[in-house]
Amino acid sequence: MSIQSAPWDHDATLYTLENAHGMRMLITDVGASLVSWFAPDRDGNMSDIVLGHDNAAGYLSGAGFFGCIAGRWANRIKGARCTIDGQQYIFTANEGANLLHGGDAGFHTQRWQGHILGNSLQLTLTSPAGAAGFPGNLQVWVEYELADDGTLTLTYGARTDAPTPVNLTNHVYFNLAGGAADIRAQQLQVNAGRYLAIDHESIPVDMARVDGTPLDLRQPVALGEVLAMSHPQLGIARGLDHCYVPEGEPGTLRQVATLFDPASGRELITATTERGIQVYTGNFLEGTTGRRAYHAHDGVCLETQAFPDQVNMPSAHEVILRPGQTYRQITTYRATVRS
Structure with a gap:
């Protein structure tokens, strides 16, 4: 694999990663964001399979969270607060009373430092104590x-x-049609029999079974079929915006989801060490401008992460990073083609 860097607007840097078969991706140091991913269809035609901006200014604005690393806490924290070792911490609320994707100190608009390390691109960031209220x-x-x-x-x-609480993810929106259509015809399969049911603020309130509901993705289903169904959970989120609980042991790299576009033949296989995967069907993309004007359901996020609001659950100790410990997560997305 080759890695090249070039200056971008607003003093940002744009990195190009390319493999031996001409597949390439663009990554910027703003938000450590995945800007583009050019992958072949069944006829070998390359198209960009992710949504994004065409300049660094778009990433600095934070619009859409396209392709960014979300943190210090990805997803939501109820009431923008939690208690650690008996001490309550209050964070910056930026979605009603709740915190979303790190609040006003979210990692998605910050300048990361890029380092080319052989065949990998490393981006680093220092988040100071007190940022958005985090210790x-x-x-x-x-x-x-x-x-x-x-x-x-x-x-x-x-x-x-x-x-301190830590929960990181990549907020990339995938569209395997390469912009030729929205995601409704694309088929998603998730290896999970359970998901976190949410309240009207998208805060988890229960771990529920998918059986007999439109949220059952254990067999491949066209996303348009799911979005057309009636269910209270789909009504709250205007589609899917739910954390699934994949089968297998957290901490081990296991396959959790497969996205397939019948028209192009492109397939995306997701594996992760994380406890959850948030499936978000771009329900609020309408009016968001990136490389073009985006509409609802133009992309789907497959965000591997801890549970939303896990800092306020009995399992909170699992997501509190302590001095001397190292937070680790591995997620893979494999872009391939079915004949």
């Missing part, structure tokens, strides 16, 4: 590596000098 100085890094078989590996890490 501890946090050192964060993520590595992007593109293999010749079309696998993108994201390796995350973090260290802190005080106990």
Whole structure:
């Protein structure tokens, strides 16, 4: 794999990763964001399979969270607060009373430092104590590596000098049609029999079974069919915006989801070490401008992460990083083609 860097607007840097078969992706140091991913269809035609902006200014604005690393806490924290070791911390609320994707100190608009390490691109960031109300100085890094078989590996890490919640993900929107259509005809399969049911603020309230509901994705189903169904959970989110609980042991890299576009033959296989995968069908993209004017359901996010609001669950200890520990996560997305 080759990695090249070039200046972009607003003093940003744009990195190009290319494998031996001409598959390539663009990554910027703004938000450590995946800007583009050019992948072949069954006829060998290359198209960009992710949504994004065509300049650094778009990423600095934070519009759409396109392709960014979301943190220090990806997804939501109820009431923008939690308690660690008996002390309550209050964070910056930026979605009603709740915190979303790190609040006003979210990682998605920050300048990361890029380092080319052989076949991988490493981006690093320092989040100071008190940012958005979070305790501890946090050192964060993520590595992007593109293999010749079309696998993108994201390796995350973090260290802190005080106990702090950490939950990182990549907020990339996929559209395997390469912009030729929205995601309704694309088929999604998720290896999960359970999901987190949400309230009207999209905060988890229960772990529910998918059986007998439109949220059952254990067999491949066209996303348009799901979006057309009637169900209270789909009504709350205007589509899917739910954390699924994949089968298998968290901490082990296991296949959790497959997205397939029948028209192009493109397939995307997701594997992760994380406990959950948030499936978001771009329900609020309408009116968001990136490389073009986007509409609802123009992309789907497959965000591997801890549970939303897990800092306020009995399992909160699992997502509190402490001094001397290292946060680790590996997620892979493999872009391939069915004949």
